[in-house]
Amino acid sequence: MNSSAAELAANLLGPAMALMVVVVCVAMWIITRHGYMLGLALSCLLAVVAGVTQVLPWLPSFGASIVLSNILYATAVMIGAESVLRRSALRIGMPWNVLYVAGVGAVVTYFYFVIPNFQARVYATHLSAGLLFLGVAYALRGLRLGPVWERVLFWAAVLYALEFFPRAILSSRHVPADTMSAFADPVYWQILQYSSTVVAAGFVLSVVVAALFDHVEDLRRDRDLDRLTGVLNRRGFEERTEALMRAQGTGCTLVLCDLDHFKRINDTYGHSMGDRVLGIVGGILRATAREQDLVGRIGGEEFAVMLPDGGTDEAGRLVRRLQKALAATRFPLPPAAAPIAASLGIAERTRGESFLALFDRADAALYRAKTGGRNRAVFDGVAPGERDGSADGNCEPDAASLTTARPSASPHSRPS
Numbered sequence: 014m015n016s017s018a019a020e021l022a023a024n025l026l027g028p029a030m031a032l033m034v035v036v037v038c039v040a041m042w043i044i045t046r047h048g049y050m051l052g053l054a055l056s057c058l059l060a061v062v063a064g065v066t067q068v069l070p071w072l073p074s075f076g077a078s079i080v081l082s083n084i085l086y087a088t089a090v091m092i093g094a095e096s097v098l099r100r101s102a103l104r105i106g107m108p109w110n111v112l113y114v115a116g117v118g119a120v121v122t123y124f125y126f127v128i129p130n131f132q133a134r135v136y137a138t139h140l141s142a143g144l145l146f147l148g149v150a151y152a153l154r155g156l157r158l159g160p161v162w163e164r165v166l167f168w169a170a171v172l173y174a175l176e177f178f179p180r181a182i183l184s185s186r187h188v189p190a191d192t193m194s195a196f197a198d199p200v201y202w203q204i205l206q207y208s209s210t211v212v213a214a215g216f217v218l219s220v221v222v223a224a225l226f227d228h229v230e231d232l233r234r235d236r237d238l239d240r241l242t243g244v245l246n247r248r249g250f251e252e253r254t255e256a257l258m259r260a261q262g263t264g265c266t267l268v269l270c271d272l273d274h275f276k277r278i279n280d281t282y283g284h285s286m287g288d289r290v291l292g293i294v295g296g297i298l299r300a301t302a303r304e305q306d307l308v309g310r311i312g313g314e315e316f317a318v319m320l321p322d323g324g325t326d327e328a329g330r331l332v333r334r335l336q337k338a339l340a341a342t343r344f345p346l347p348p349a350a351a352p353i354a355a356s357l358g359i360a361e362r363t364r365g366e367s368f369l370a371l372f373d374r375a376d377a378a379l380y381r382a383k384t385g386g387r388n389r390a391v392f393d394g395v396a397p398g399e400r401d402g403s404a405d406g407n408c409e410p411d412a413a414s415l416t417t418a419r420p421s422a423s424p425h426s427r428p429s
Contacts, residue, residue, distance in 0.1 A: 014391040017321050019155060019250075019355040025373050028064040028065050030214060030411075031056075031061045031064070031210055031214070032061050034057045034214050034217050035054050035058050035061065037217075037218070037221060038051070038057060038074045038080075039048050039051070039054045040226065041224050042054065044303065045224050045225070045228040045231075046167065047227065047228070049097070049220075050095070050220075050221070052092055052095060052096030052218055053074040053096045053097075053221075053326055055089075055281075056089045056090070056096060057089070059085050059088055059089035059091075059092065060085075063082045063085035064082075066078050066081055066082040066085065067211060076126060076315060079125055079134075080121050080125060080326055082161060082352065084114060084118040084249070085119070087113065087114045087117035087118065087138065087141070087142070091110050091113050091145070093217075094148075095110065096220075097220060098414065100217065100220070100223065100224070100227070101155075101156070103152055109397075110147055113141070113145065115142055116141070117137060117138060119131070119139060120134070120137040125319075129197040131291035136181055137177070139177045139180055139181035140178065140181055142177050143175070143176075143178050143181070144174075145176035146173055147171075149174070150167065150171045150391060151176050153167050154167065154249030158319065163220055165219050165222070166220060166223045168217045169215060169219035169220075170219075172212065172215075173213065176209075176212045177350060180209065180389070184210075187239040206388075210253070224389070225388040234249075235403060236248075237247070237250075239253070239310045241288055241310075242292055242295025242296075242316075243292070243296060244293065244295050244308040244316065245307065245308060245309035245310070246308050246309065246310060246383070247309060247310070250308075250309025250311060250317060250319070251309075251311075251368065252320075253307050254267075254307055257321055258368055260421060261321060261360055262324075263322060263363065263364050264321065264322050264361075265319060265322075265361070265362040266319070266323070266324055266327065266328045266359060266360070266361045267317065267318075267359070267361075268299070268318040268319075268320070268322075268326060268328055268331060268332065268359050269315065269317050269357065269358045269359075269372075269376060269378075269379045270277070270292075270315065270317070270335070271314060271317070271355060271356050271379055272291075272294065272315075272344065273353075273354045273355060273356055273383075273387040274351060274387075275314040278346070281350075282346065283352070286346070287314075288343070289344075290346070290353060291310075291344065293342060294316070294339075294353070294355075295308075295316070296341060297335065297342060298316055298335065299333040300338070301335045302318055303320075303331075306318055306319065306320050306321070307319040307321075317375075324361050325392055329359075329390075330425045331358070332390045334358055335357075336354075336355070338351070339355060340354075352386035354387065356379060356382035356383050356387045356388065356389060357382060357390040357391070358375045358376060358377070358378030358380070358381070358390075358393070359378060359393060360375035360392075361393070377393065378391040379391065380393075395420070
């Protein structure tokens, strides 16, 4: 192989590596269906076209090829930045995208055709890209507190941004006599192509890894979601609740909610109507619970809410919100139908108590609510009629009055 062929092969190595990254991004999009992976694939593809345009100029004017190559590269950088931000539900916005690409294109055109200055063009393209990705890294700074893969993504973004600055200095330190000789200089291309390709590929692959973990989380969330009500199913609720209880010693409070006389709705109006009612109740629970609370459907018409903090005081506030919301909601039932109401049982976790034991206590309190007249909340350990809450909203007990005594009634035989 002669020297010119060897130089051409070396110059095309960077675009070939970037093309492999394009394939990886497209494959990841096929697997995950995350739109930002297509954006990254397009970004890398434009970078490939930009590199090939410089190595193999195909326009009649070499200067036009240089300007087009830089515009393509600036577009690739901007699309890459937008794609990474989209993963975190952030964006730069089309006006700023157009301004960035047009600005880089104008500067490169000026310093090629008006005042030829190779060094100025290098600084314009590299420093603008570096500043752009420093802004991206700053916008993603919250990832530092996330899982390992998100921390890796953040620091990869920082490294990718910072890499532009020394590369701009090194690439322009030896200023060639003209642009054509710059691209024949093997030292220039080794610095410009290999460093940029390797660092960029590492950054994109960190996004790919994050997308893969996102996909696993999506699958897990889909597995653990009750599609009818939009809350966790029993498996998802119990897994997350047990993980929460392992992380916390005390303070967790379990609220069990069972719709009163729900079987009548299914028997009288059909199961499709019953499903509609369950879906509405699931939405009410999601709206009344706090962001940190876990909400799940653990049986046919039985729901559960785990409060990680606040104890029975916070549980009382949740119960009041739920009872008021149920009373205020217009369900799609005939006017003659009985109003939708719920009985609730509440128990606060004691130190070292298992989820099963906590559930049994809350379930026993729920049994008391059912046998005590329904449409009320009963707190574990409170004597019947002492501080139990009914639909009037009087359902928040004095925490000091709670005991660990359990009723003897069997929770497995409670009425509907």
